[in-house]
Amino acid sequence: MAWAAAAGLTVAALVARQRRSPEPAPGQLRAAALEVLEDALPQRRTFDVQLWDGTVLPAPVQPAAARLVLTSEHALGRMLRLPLDLALGEAYLRGDFEIEGDVSAVAGITEGFDAPFTPGRTARLLRAARLLRQNAGPAPHPVEARLDGQAHTRERDRQAVTYHYDVSNDFYKLWLDRRLVYSCGYFPTGTETLDQAQEAKLDHICRKLRLKPGERLLDIGCGWGGLAIHAAQHYGAEVLGVTLSEAQLREGRARVEAAGLGDRVSLELRDYRDVLAGGQGGFDKISSVGMAEHVGRRNMPTYFRAAYAALKPGGLMMNHAIAAGTHKTNLPAWLVALYSGNFMQKYVFPDGELLPIWETLQHAEKAHFEVRDVENLREHYARTLACWSRNLETHREQARAMLGEPRFRLWRLYLAACVPYFRDGHLSIFQSLLAKPDGAGHVTLPPSRADLYG
Template sequence: MTGTRGRRRLGQASVVVGAATAALAARKMAATPPTPTQVRSSALHLLERVLPTSRGFDVELWDGTVIPATRQPVQARLVLRSEQALGRLLRLPADLALGEAYLRGDFDIQGDIGAIAGIADDFDAQLRPADWPGLLNDVQVLKRAAGAVPAPVSVSLEGEQHSRERDRAAIQYHYDVSNDFYRLWLDSRMVYSCAYFPTGQETLEQAQEAKLEYICRKLRLQAGERLLDIGCGWGGLAIYAAQRYGVQVLGVTLSQAQLMEAQERVKAAGLQNRVTLELRDYRDVLAAGHASFDKIASIGMAEHVGRKNMPTYFRSAYAALKPGGLMLNHAISDGIGQARVPMWLQSGNFARKYVFPDGELLPVWETLKHASEALFELRDVENLREHYALTLKHWAGRLEAQEAQARPMLGEQRWRLWRLYLGATSYYFQKGHLSIFQSLLAKPDAERAVPLPLTRADLYRA
């Protein structure tokens, strides 16, 4: 019995020692950096297996090796700047890892950023069970080469999400970059929202004027009416509506930089008696505006409201409108294409973390549900996503043309952020990952009447 028990204990000890030895060997291997030859070999093997089989971009490794595009025309080149770059990209969610790696300078994109942004859409690797051991080994080699992954600097907001103070900080982070910066690549009115391209051949200047006209027509503005412009930006819509339609405008923004520029523009246009612009939270204006506005425009602002505040947003807007009044809600929404891409590849966290802090994109059905529950009547809804894809393409091209001035203004990381944001977002609208909807909402009068034409023909008159 003693001999058997002893042998059993020896056997158990051997197992423990063997496991410990294996764990020690694994730790030692993990602590040993791979050789440059191993890193290059693993990178080539992994990329050749997982890159889309049909792609319009080249990939260049740090040593000059190029994996060529497989379709023409070649739209871009992804350049890995060091042995650490690919390993730093092998984190989830993939869109956040990709975006942060670009901000750090782990890789560069030469040419059309949209060609790289679509890599998740084109992912078509057909991996067999026999492929996995080799690929997992490649991943481990590349991660060991990457070392610690430093995070880029991101905005740090304090307080409860979508409180007045935190919303103001989030808005100022994005919009108070510099008026001179935005002036470099926006149109002359500095309209920072989706333009409208009736033929698709318009210049950015023409398309932004067409958008302002389209908004005014949808609201059926009449001389003497009172318009509330929520999120008035640099005053483009407020000035246009006052000049062309003779309305009285109250515009509000949370950006001090925007307000100062917009007020100067109002003064230069001689519209101080028709246009009032203020640094105010939309909640304060709507709470005080008891049925005092004929029309409300909210253009590119609802994305900052947040899901939990949507009921209050629409209820307050309804209360601020006179009976028979109209509201145009123009907002980005999740697109139908989003469902095709797994969340581990495309989470949307990059934009919320680095571009629009606390921004929330609701599906259009949910936005309209909140509006309906606030007693609004939906009279029209239009998806303008192709228009936003064109708008962003114009903005991205204009920003690239002004790189020599814009880059020093922003600093390296923020320059890369804006370049990535504009270039990639154009692709997302083009492919339907994002959409933008204009929803015309009405507050019927006591007789349930809404003063709208029976057709849309007036929207499209020459």
Template sequence: MQLQRSSVGHTTRPSLATARQILSLLFGPPGQRAFHVRYWEGTLEGPAHPTPATLVFNSPASLRRMLLPPSDLALGEAYIFGDFDVEGNLEFVLAQAVSLGDRLLKPLVAARVLALLLALPGEARPTARPAFGDDSKAHTKERDAHAIRYHYDIGNDFYKLWLDERMVYSCAYFNTGQESLEEAQATKLDRICRKLRLQPGERMLDIGCGWGGLAIYAAQHYGVTVTGITLSPSQAEIARERAEAAGVDDRVIIEIRDYRDLPATIRYDKVASVGMFEHVGRAKMPQYFAQIYRLLKPGGLLLNHGIVKEIAPAFIHWGFGTVERYLNSRSFLQNYVFPDGELRRLSEVNLRAEQAGFEIRDAENMREHYALTLREWVRRLESHHAEVLARGLADEVTYRIWRLYMSGSAQSFAAARIGIVQTLMVKPFPGGEAGLPLNRTDIEGMPLEPAPQV
């Protein structure tokens, strides 16, 4: 059964009729769709039963701006600049959009949709993409600092609204899926410390330390001395304040420093890199792992926690990589969220680590955990929408960027297009010994609650 209402009555205006034809080609008849649609003049159509979301077109130009040229950049810009809205579950709507790829590679369907899109109004709309200059300079120290500060220096108060109490901006670990975000992040931090087998008195390096959550936790609960490095002054400020408030500022040192600038005179027992590796870049991977290898003592452990590519939609492989290269050149995330960010396959990451001398000891894919984490972040962000604007913590465009990128990322993790892997590596002793237990009971067999404070 089809639901169709209009505040102004039935209309046959060309743009409305054209928009409805396009949606029927892409998603089928209104009554069979998984979501509702509301058009700019008030018409509402969709199935008679409730759906998780309503897609709202705010002008006759909305669909054209969303789909031309076809890319996630066009779709993302159309959303953040208000050409369309999503009332309800944005992640659900994005999942429907992903399904369009294979359909639009059918020549007859694509030709028909294109002709209809070109019949819609096409008024120009300004963009607000950050200027990062010549791409040949990607992953220089200066460019990396610029990219990191673009993302993380929006404002600490903005992040405080939707992160957990420790402000951990990486994948949480849910033992049952019923835990609070705070509980799941505490479990994740403790799990990292156990995988690294931290011991009192050890020296630990936290690369990309964020707001200090892991560094402070490791010092409090495992008695280690931690050097945390970040390229974000805003993060460093909060991390130092929190270390002092926790009473561990004598064992937690926070520096604004590039990993490439760490002095070779200091050696660490353990290194954690959590949520930073995505910023390294493919060309810099050998240097990244070689630097960490130099900084570790023999028998030292590295826990590398980063997002990796997994299973791409079938249409991505069309045209011997032509589609993938085109979409990569028009990436919403690259333009508005993580400039210069690069995702590689786990096999490639591990190869570069092994070439530097590391032995891979353990790898855990936590993608389901990240989908849960992101959904909780989105829920919290959406609940604070009015406060974000009222307090001037971010403008509407920035709010929409974060809502879109986190909802889309949750869907990508759930669909196995990307994964998040914690890889434990060791720098073997000269004779090849790893110095690790024969089993993993010290990681998996301990109580789930955090370790007692040292």
């Protein structure tokens, strides 16, 4: 902020000063754009930038992995409006710029900053950015998620799940694995295909839960039934899976019947609170994979208390969830302050909340769970997302026909942009094995992890 003040501009002034300036002289916007790009772009970036007139600023690291193409003289000004994360994301959804090649190379831009933002550099950047913003003209907002009611009530949670997961089963089939597992895969050797990695993940979870034939497993947020089917087929478990997505439920039930598991796997359209609080307990094991992110901080105590009550003494719970990371950005503090962090909330996962792992485990322990094992799989998720992103690129024309251009662009950006977030540690994902000791304080677990890898 001190640098911004040295340039005669504060963050508040940047937000407030949206009045249009006199018409810029010919070539003035191009000169301002070049000034912004030369001052703002990191020297270690791996993508070219192309202006609307065809001018190319080549990537310092060649060969370039991608090219960012500004489609008009107004594009960069719209991208630089505040808050920056919303402006950049919405500009892409509108088509103010295109990304040719690897989208994740552009999305990981903040990791390339190495030159310091000196007062002089900051002053030039802010002056040029202000000129571009003031002459960018109005731009329509893309369609965003609009939910009714209070966050994390049953009805609003249903709306949020429907918005993200009921896009189209056929759309998800374009880029997920054959089991339709929409969560982090497991690549123990690094050579696995996506199908192999998802099967390895399902097996990793079942082995951590030490599932045995005849045990009752509750799968909270069962998706299309991948884990439920795997647990019944390979471990002989009796599974109840619950979801709030009608589209997932239809597909999941069809897959259960096709596998001949209708007598051992039951999938239901139910809120987790109705299962856990409805006296339907006596489960030997509980799995929750990619679901806790939708619970919300306020409801975490209820979530873990109800899960604890639903487990038999000596039972185990696997909580597999994304967590806020600890990696610090290279951006200066004043620039970070111009971000809202709301793009994902508005357009991808409405009402989603990511807690740091320590807070999640604290809620679990307050519910009397004993934490027995915690594993961070963030590198595995970066690899998973890269696989999903490549698959979507391969089937981009089919996806565009299914979703329409704006929604397709949203998914393209979301999947690819998440790759550097997990790769560089801004986000993590943890498998936390939680136990409910019996009356004597015992938990039936082996003395080592060797059985997981045997």
